[in-house]
Every structure is written in structure tokens, then in C-alpha cells.
Amino acid sequence: GEMRLSVAAAISHGRVFRRLGLGPRSRLDLLRNLVTALVRHERIEAPWARADEMRGYAERLIDYAKLGDTNERAMRMADFWLTEKDLIHKLFKVLAPRFQPHPGSYTRLLQIPNRDGLDRAKMAVIELKGNP
């Protein structure tokens, strides 16, 4: 890889991860809540930046789930990322077989026209392919 010549300045060239919420912990919590909601409801409205961040995490989670129920790492990942424990069952038993034939890209991200009330934020819809 490239040299990390300690660019701690106000330049953010090439940074892939956005800064959401109050800090890194808060950002992870936010994304975890969104992932849980997506697995529960299969279609989520959220601000576009959060949905974009969440998309990568969700797809990697499904890849972990595809490894199988018995896999210890997969189970630990699912345990961390899904706060509602019945959704772990749903992830392994419903979503893994559903996305088994597809190699990747299990989510769809589309922009909604009307932004939020008063703050006019750019909203987006994330949904799992396969519909309710």
C-alpha cells in the first residue's frame, strides 16, 4: 500500500469513511441501528450519507452470513451487528438462502425527491432485493 505520511491536517484526500454522529463509537452505533432496521424491515429511508455507509456494512454482513450458521466468526459478527436477537435467526435462515445464488450487491440505493421537513436533507431508500 501507500505510505501513511501522517496527514493529520484538515485535508481528507482519499478517506473512504465518513464522519457521522458524535464520534467513532456513535457512528458505529448509528450504522448498527440502521443495519438492524434494514434486516427487520427490508426497506429503509435514511439520509443519503448514512445509507451509503450502511450499504457496505450490510453487504459484508450478508457475506458473513453466507458462510453458514455454524461459523463462529459469522455468529459473532451477526451478534454484534444486529441488536435484536431474533433477527440473527432471520439473517441466517432467510436472507442467506435468498442471496445464495447472487454473487454480490444485495441492496439497492435510490434517492428520494422530497427531502426531510425543514432541514432539506438528501434522503435515500435502501432495500434488500427480493421484496416483502
Next chain:
Amino acid sequence: MATLVVLFSPLPRLRGLLQRCWGRLEHGLLPGVSGGHSSPWGPALAVQAPALLPQPVNDTSESHEAPSLLDSILWMAAPKKRRTIEVNRCRRRNPTKLIKVKRNIDVCPECGNLKQKHVLCGYCYAKVKAETRLIRMEIGKKEGGPFNAPTVETVVLYDGEKPTEKDEGKRIIERPRKRPSWFVQN
């Protein structure tokens, strides 16, 4: 000896004169016009115009803080001349070019509303959202408690539809209305 005496005698007078001048300088800078030396202190007055008004109140306090005012003679930036309306117009109208015209507005083929090209149609999305809300309410009624996500897939059936061969082990959500045109059955 005589020269020394002659030199000594004007010195204390000079020093006294210098002291009195310096005292007048210190006190003369602060009150300003009322000191009477308006012409040599003209530019100093223009610089310290804001200090004119509070001067009768702040006289005693200012005499203690004279060095701080002398240091802060550099003052803040201020416009020298009024900006003419032509200059103002050039600044306000040119570079930002006054809200760019949007060319990416199209007509939605389904409902005929206007939409941006890369964005979903608002009306159609509102319809989808309302329908999903009703479906989720049905799911909620079927599940009962808060954390009862089922471990099987779900199928939504509308009026007059029967579960087919593919919908074997899935749980069925019934909706007592006609199938909406945009909802494609897999």
C-alpha cells in the same frame, strides 16, 4: 564653571518643560478636542472617533489605562469609501450567477408528475410508502409481540390470489384490496 552653571540652569527648566509637555500629551490624547490642540491631533481624533463619546465618563479610568489605548491604536478594519451601486451590482450578480437553472427535470411516465432525472417520483413513492406501511401493520398484528421476527420468508397476497407452489413454507400476509399496478408478483 560658568559654562557648567549656564548649562545646569536651563536643564531643570527644560526637564520641567518636557515633563509638562509629556503630561499634556498623555492627558491631551484622551479628551481630544476639549484639550484645545485640535490641529496637531487631527488624525488622532479621526482614528479615535468612537472614543469621543464616553470620554467625560471614562476620563478617570482612561488615565489609568492610557498605555493600553496607546497600544491598541491599530484598531479594526473599516471601509474607507461607500461602495457604489455599480460595484455592488457587479459583485452581487456575476460570479455565483444567481441560482443555476436546473435542466434535469422530467415527467414521470406513471403519474405525470414532474421529477428529477436521477431521483424517484415523489407521488409514486408516497403511494408505495403508504402501502408498505399498511403491510407492516398487518405483519405487526400477525406477529403480536415486539421481537417476533419469523424465520421464514413472507409473501403478500391480495384479493383473489392463492399461494402458489413456490410459496410453500412462507408466511402469508393478506391484504383485502386489489393488487396495485406497481406491485409485481414474483
